[in-house]
Amino acid sequence: MKNINFKDNLLTYILTPLIIIVSIISFYRFFINHDYLIGYEGVCDPSIKKCFVGCEDDSCTKEYYYSQVIKYAPDLKNECGEDITDCETASVCLPNNRNCSITYCDPEIDSNICSKQIEEINIENDNKDNSNNSTGEDILQDNKIKE
Amino acid sequence: MLCYLFPEPTYLIFSPDVSGLLYYAHIPATIISLIISIYIYRSDRHLLINKLLFVISILFSFWTTFTLIQWTNIHSDLIIFVWNFSGIILGLIAIFCIYFTYVFLEKKDISIKLKIIFLTLILPIILLTPSYLNLGGFNITDCDAFQFEQIPFQFYYTSLGVIAMIWILILLIRKSLRTTPDFKKQIILMGTGIELFLFSFFTMVFLSSYLTKIDLLPDSEFEIYGLFGMVIFMIYLSILMVRFKTFNVKLIATEALVWGLAILIGSQFFFIKSNTNMILNGITFVGIIVLGQILIKSVKQEVMQREQLQILTEQLFGVNEKLKGLDKLKTEFVSLASHQLRSPLTAIKGYASMLMDGDYGDLSKEAKEAIDRMYQSSKNLTIVVEDLLNVTKIESGGMKFEMAPFDLSKVVEDEAKDLSITAEKKGLKLNFESDPLCMTNGDQEKIRQVIINLIDNSIKYTKEGGLNVSVKRNEKKVVFCVKDTGMGMTQETKASLFQKFARGDGARMNTTGSGLGLYLARQIVEAHKGKVWVESDGLNKGSEFYMELEAI
Numbered sequence: 001m002k003n004i005n006f007k008d009n010l011l012t013y014i015l016t017p018l019i020i021i022v023s024i025i026s027f028y029r030f031f032i033n034h035d036y037l038i039g040y041e042g043v044c045d046p047s048i049k050k051c052f053v054g055c056e057d058d059s060c061t062k063e064y065y066y067s068q069v070i071k072y073a074p075d076l077k078n079e080c081g082e083d084i085t086d087c088e089t090a091s092v093c094l095p096n097n098r099n100c101s102i103t104y105c106d107p108e109i110d111s112n113i114c115s116k117q118i119e120e121i122n123i124e125n126d127n128k129d130n131s132n133n134s135t136g137e138d139i140l141q142d143n144k145i146k147e
Numbered sequence: 148m149l150c151y152l153f154p155e156p157t158y159l160i161f162s163p164d165v166s167g168l169l170y171y172a173h174i175p176a177t178i179i180s181l182i183i184s185i186y187i188y189r190s191d192r193h194l195l196i197n198k199l200l201f202v203i204s205i206l207f208s209f210w211t212t213f214t215l216i217q218w219t220n221i222h223s224d225l226i227i228f229v230w231n232f233s234g235i236i237l238g239l240i241a242i243f244c245i246y247f248t249y250v251f252l253e254k255k256d257i258s259i260k261l262k263i264i265f266l267t268l269i270l271p272i273i274l275l276t277p278s279y280l281n282l283g284g285f286n287i288t289d290c291d292a293f294q295f296e297q298i299p300f301q302f303y304y305t306s307l308g309v310i311a312m313i314w315i316l317i318l319l320i321r322k323s324l325r326t327t328p329d330f331k332k333q334i335i336l337m338g339t340g341i342e343l344f345l346f347s348f349f350t351m352v353f354l355s356s357y358l359t360k361i362d363l364l365p366d367s368e369f370e371i372y373g374l375f376g377m378v379i380f381m382i383y384l385s386i387l388m389v390r391f392k393t394f395n396v397k398l399i400a401t402e403a404l405v406w407g408l409a410i411l412i413g414s415q416f417f418f419i420k421s422n423t424n425m426i427l428n429g430i431t432f433v434g435i436i437v438l439g440q441i442l443i444k445s446v447k448q449e450v451m452q453r454e455q456l457q458i459l460t461e462q463l464f465g466v467n468e469k470l471k472g473l474d475k476l477k478t479e480f481v482s483l484a485s486h487q488l489r490s491p492l493t494a495i496k497g498y499a500s501m502l503m504d505g506d507y508g509d510l511s512k513e514a515k516e517a518i519d520r521m522y523q524s525s526k527n528l529t530i531v532v533e534d535l536l537n538v539t540k541i542e543s544g545g546m547k548f549e550m551a552p553f554d555l556s557k558v559v560e561d562e563a564k565d566l567s568i569t570a571e572k573k574g575l576k577l578n579f580e581s582d583p584l585c586m587t588n589g590d591q592e593k594i595r596q597v598i599i600n601l602i603d604n605s606i607k608y609t610k611e612g613g614l615n616v617s618v619k620r621n622e623k624k625v626v627f628c629v630k631d632t633g634m635g636m637t638q639e640t641k642a643s644l645f646q647k648f649a650r651g652d653g654a655r656m657n658t659t660g661s662g663l664g665l666y667l668a669r670q671i672v673e674a675h676k677g678k679v680w681v682e683s684d685g686l687n688k689g690s691e692f693y694m695e696l697e698a699i
Contacts, residue, residue, distance in 0.1 A: 011246075015269070015273070018273050019235065022235070022276050025277040026231050026276065030228040031228065036227055036284045037284030038223065038285055039288070040286065041288045073223070076148060082148055082149050
């Protein structure tokens with residue numbers, strides 16, 4: 001009789017405990033160990049690196065520069081807590097960080113969304129008519145990362 | 148970690164930052180599917196198909212709740228935790244949809260082999276769910292995990308949806324080719340519903356997720372349109388319930404009425420301002436719920452009783468058919484046996500008669516007595532066999548009546564004369580009286596048989612006294628009557644006396660009767676559109692047998 005019941009409810013008897021176990025493991029992984037990577041936009045200085053360029057609004061009147069940072073969640077949590085908004089170390093990989101990577105814009109792949117470095121801007125300005133009053137410093141100032 | 152660009156939601160899912168369409172797509176679809184599946188499940192909890200529909204609906208509810216959390220919440224731990232279960236939920240929905248279709252079509256559970264196949268298909272998803280092969284990380288800028296989803300894993304569970312669609316389609320086509328037109332309609336309805344659900348659900352979920360991952364779409368908002376597939380499926384199931392009584396659902400109208408009223412009255416709480424009205428509405432609301440439940444219960448009881456009655460009627464019909472078959476077999480057997488008995492009996496009777504007449508020389512007195520007994524016994528047996536044959540003829544509609552006008556009083560007079568010898572042998576006096584010319588239309592020989600049966604019956608059951616045989620006529624009828632001073636009968640005997648194999652209260656007095664004589668008499672008289680009956684004041688108070696025929 002027991003055998004018949006087990007056969008009748010085979011899916012329930014096998015799937016239910018398995019799903020419970022998987023839920024417990026997942027809970028432990030994500031809520032306790034925070035065993036996953038966190039991706040976000042890190043601070044990027046276009047005068048030093050090729051940064052990705054993003055828009056602050058839909059009409060893209062204001063731009064900002066960023067790098068793509070991936071950090072191991074427990075490391076980021078230790079360094080910045082829950083919120084990375086005011087965390088300076090969030091945009092750099094520290095020596096003890098595991099699986100940390102920062103990706104900058106590659107002009108060969110993403111030329112249209114990459115920032116221009118200061119040398120390129122100066123060359124462009126030299127070639128332009130002097131009617132443009134902006135200096136390299138002004139451009140640099142404008143290009144500062146906006147959060 | 149928090150998605151730092153988005154506002155914190157209230158009550159886990161209510162965020163001011165997301166469009167109303169998102170809630171509109173998720174919440175009604177979930178509520179509708181849950182209400183219908185819980186309703187179906189409650190109507191018959193033991194029915195496997197109801198359980199399966201309930202499981203599919205619960206899985207769908209988990210999916211909608213989890214996606215709503217993914218859309219609105221900003222806590223990376225929670226979002227990635229629920230995101231992690233996408234594969235399991237989608238895979239299980241695909242498998243249980245196939246399972247549901249099998250049970251719907253075959254009306255029985257699937258084989259253990261098929262269950263193992265289902266397990267084999269779903270196990271890789273379950274086992275890999277908590278691993279990096281499923282989900283590796285979370286993007287707190289976009290507040291999603293598309294970037295970290297593993298394509299092979301995602302492809303595997305999505306292809307289960309495609310497999311389910313094809314598998315179900317094949318099952319539906321195969322079954323609809325060899326089923327009744329009525330069930331074919333049900334297959335079309337259920338099949339269209341489940342295929343539309345799977346197609347819209349899996350296609351939208353995969354496409355929106357994939358296109359977002361490769362940056363062709365800004366977000367996966369596209370997938371919410373897939374959820375309407377479930378509403379379509381539920382509409383088709385509702386049609387099945389109402390039109391074809393699928394899922395053994397009863398009382399749809401009553402329950403819909405009660406709950407509709409409750410919702411209508413309950414909704415008034417949202418706009419009533421005065422306290423008095425609030426209290427009155429509250430009392431009405433509770434009253435409707437309580438009375439509604441009583442109404443549902445009583446209607447349910449009535450429906451169950453009606454169903455039981457229907458089952459019993461069907462059983463009775465089956466048994467009746469079986470009995471008719473058996474009765475036919477018995478009639479055929481009796482007819483065959485009687486025919487086989489008649490020839491040897493005729494020979495016995497004939498030779499006994501010849502022996503008694505001295506055709507084979509003189510016999511001693513003892514031998515004559517023995518042969519006389521043999522003759523009488525074979526004569527009685529011949530009557531029984533004739534009765535049996537006549538009964539089988541009448542019941543099979545094989546008895547022929549040669550109708551012609553004749554004088555009943557003449558026939559009765561002849562038989563009264565003949566039977567008066569038998570009566571005298573028993574010490575009984577037989578009187579005969581008749582109106583002149585009692586003409587009727589009928590088969591004279593068959594009516595003669597009836598008269599013999601009735602007079603002979605009276606002689607047999609009368610110990611002393613006598614019999615009065617008469618024939619009277621009025622304008623429309625001729626009435627034969629034999630009145631005896633015999634043992635009479637009770638009311639119960641009177642009611643059953645003309646039944647097949649019925650024996651009177653004095654059956655011990657006459658052990659040679661077959662119990663068919665009076666039954667045959669009634670059948671013959673009724674075939675002449677006449678009437679035969681008995682009257683008696685009780686036991687030992689004599690009897691009066693009547694036969695009434697149309698006068699001409």
